[in-house]
Amino acid sequence: MHSYLHLIKDTFKRKLPPKLVRTLKTLSGKQVLDNKLPVLPTNAKQPLLDLLKAWQIAQNSDASSPGAVVAYYSFIYDGVRFPGERSWNNRWNVLKVISDYRNKRVLELGCNMALLSTHLLRDCGAEAALCVDIDEHILKAAAHVSTAIGVKPVFRQQNLDDPENWEEEISAFSPDIVFALNVLNWVENKDRLMEFLGRFKEIVFEGHDSVEVETERFKNVGFTNIVLVTMTERNRPVLHCRK
Numbered sequence: 001m002h003s004y005l006h007l008i009k010d011t012f013k014r015k016l017p018p019k020l021v022r023t024l025k026t027l028s029g030k031q032v033l034d035n036k037l038p039v040l041p042t043n044a045k046q047p048l049l050d051l052l053k054a055w056q057i058a059q060n061s062d063a064s065s066p067g068a069v070v071a072y073y074s075f076i077y078d079g080v081r082f083p084g085e086r087s088w089n090n091r092w093n094v095l096k097v098i099s100d101y102r103n104k105r106v107l108e109l110g111c112n113m114a115l116l117s118t119h120l121l122r123d124c125g126a127e128a129a130l131c132v133d134i135d136e137h138i139l140k141a142a143a144h145v146s147t148a149i150g151v152k153p154v155f156r157q158q159n160l161d162d163p164e165n166w167e168e169e170i171s172a173f174s175p176d177i178v179f180a181l182n183v184l185n186w187v188e189n190k191d192r193l194m195e196f197l198g199r200f201k202e203i204v205f206e207g208h209d210s211v212e213v214e215t216e217r218f219k220n221v222g223f224t225n226i227v228l229v230t231m232t233e234r235n236r237p238v239l240h241c242r243k
Helices: 002-015 018-028 046-059 088-095 115-123 136-149 166-171 190-197 211-220
Strands: 073-077 080-082 105-109 128-133 154-157 177-181 202-206 225-231 237-242
Touching: 046 073, 046 080, 046 136, 073 088, 088 115, 105 115, 115 128, 115 136, 128 136, 136 154, 166 190, 177 190, 190 211, 202 211, 211 225, 211 237
Parallel strands: 105 128, 105 177, 128 154, 177 202
Antiparallel strands: 073 080, 202 237, 225 237
8 A cells, every 4th residue: 555655646746747746745734845055155165066056956857856846865065065855874874885886887777966876986986887867957967966076977868768779778888786776666667677677786776665576576587685775764675686
């Protein structure tokens, strides 16, 4: 029942006009996040200016929560807080210790602002990162984030339901580890995406269904070592899957 309710809610968020979604959230009392962006001093360092631009773009895109003026993550840099729906620090504290990322090539599907890839490149010794998202605006925000952090991932705009053979093009990047966090729920052809994930040896995945359902999906595409890392603050499982 919990999964069905989330499916219904997410379907409405995808199909309804953003302004109507925003109105419904306001009426239901859910639009209470403090999304006010920081006011930077006139002598602010360039990384802070880049991050402010990133958050301005993210808040006005529909990549995080369609219909809401909000970025997906809140993020603190040099003592300045940029507001969002979820705490990046909490997310990072979980993800940074899941695997040994040194010299690995990282594929991040549904990268949003690419905070994950940028931090893996800067702090964990990742060799390269390919950041993929459907939303061209959020990729512009991600480019500002990577500039602020001082790394250079590769960005690709891609609808994972497009009929084109994007699988071969993305596979040519030869990733050692693939992140698919909160992606499968937004894809129509879930079997196709799961078959794609089955090409690789190591996946970190956040799903919307139960641990049992998500685990079975990965067993069906050849993964034998599937570990529940955590349940998120939204009660979603994060799995580490290896062959």
